[in-house]
Amino acid sequence: MTTFVDRVELHVAAGNGGHGCASVHREKFKPLGGPDGGNGGRGGDVILVVDQDVTTLLDYHYSSHRKATNGKPGEGGNRSGKDGVDLILPVPDGTVVQDRQGNVLADLVGNGTRYVAAEGGRGGLGNAALASARRKAPGFALFGVPGGGGDIVLELKSVADVALVGYPSAGKSSLISVLSAARPKIADYPFTTLIPNLGVVTAGSTVYTVADVPGLIPGASQGRGLGLEFLRHVERCSVLVHVLDTATLESDRDPVTDLDVIEEELTLYGGLDDRPRVVVLNKVDIPEGQDLADIIRPDLEKRGYKVFEVSAVAHLGLKEVSFALAEIVAKARADKPQEEATRVVIRPKAVDDAGFTVTVDEDGIYRVRGEKPERWVRQTDFSNDEAVGYLADRLSRLGVEAKLMKTGARAGDGVAIGAEDDAVVFDWEPTMMAGAEMLGRRGEDHRLEAPRPASQRRRDREAERDDPQREYDEFDPF
Structure with a gap:
């Protein structure tokens, strides 16, 4: 049964935003009390959080689809959705x-x-939020925006200062068990360790972590044995420790050859050439092991390695190794560049950034792409003429109409808003602006207010005409 997983593919989906509500206040003696539709609630996010009590990705191996909850739709009485x-x-x-x-x-x-990992969709506005001086009683609301999502890959790389590497049964698990309080499985057969083990070591004033990486063999960097699965766990370490078995019973192996093979695999894996190396000759409590250690130690020191002779079983030489590793780790920490304080970076948009693009594809379709127009299309109820007119107003105000004309679009040309696989396609009519203007007082119901004097209506028309935020451009579409 699988007990350790360090790589999973996870499908995440954020919650959808709730729809806005189109409602009119109803009360005795106030038959037309005005719009009171509430906004929809935003969808929930999917957030990954580091938890020190979690050591494996096993839960996501068995349950790889995760979804946040949706926002609730708005309701009448100005009640926003949850x-x-x-x-x-x-x-x-x-x-x-x-x-x-x-x-x-x-x-x-x-x-x-x-x-x-996935951001929740925003809720749609209710007709109460859409009401304005020009549109006093909107008969529509906006849909909620679908939440984000997709497939992501989670890969665990152990956060350790020291990585013990070597052939199977070289004594790595025994060494970490006597250096720290870790209790890995120890046996006298190869591949006893099937998962990386972490241990915390205290040497003087330095505290550091040690990772026991499962045994590597020739071809590990290409996927042979367990090496490819666990080589990623040495990427974050500050020092690599070669644990060599000086008392191996296999006649075709010797410690120096073992070291060369492991070094070759580390080179093929890549990214570890700058890490300092330390060699630990294990099992010197056995007479044959001590004799072999005496023979190969000068050769290893000539190569520039720091060499230590230890016995995990007899607890020989452990203090020297522990303090030597602590010194290397402390130096690596001191040399590590200090992380700068978090700064707020403001990146204003360019003055000529319209927030959308208009291109013409091979079929002659004018394709509009941009975060705002695509979101507005998703929020529009196309079965409601007033909502469609509101969308036309927004697109015109953003400059989409003018950009289409400048690009060469003419009446009857196909226009698509959105990506190719999820676009709203329609035949463009430049008179859409004029139509929107004719419906400029959509939702206005004069029964909601007392009649205004003619002078007041004239002043309102003049103020509307001089408004710099006026929704419609004054130009001949042809």
């Missing part, structure tokens, strides 16, 4: 978030680090 609940997914320290193409989205290191 927001969806954020879905918190705890992950181990050292989890890397990637997309399916392998691009890194986030590197989650440190307890409490958060990453929003």
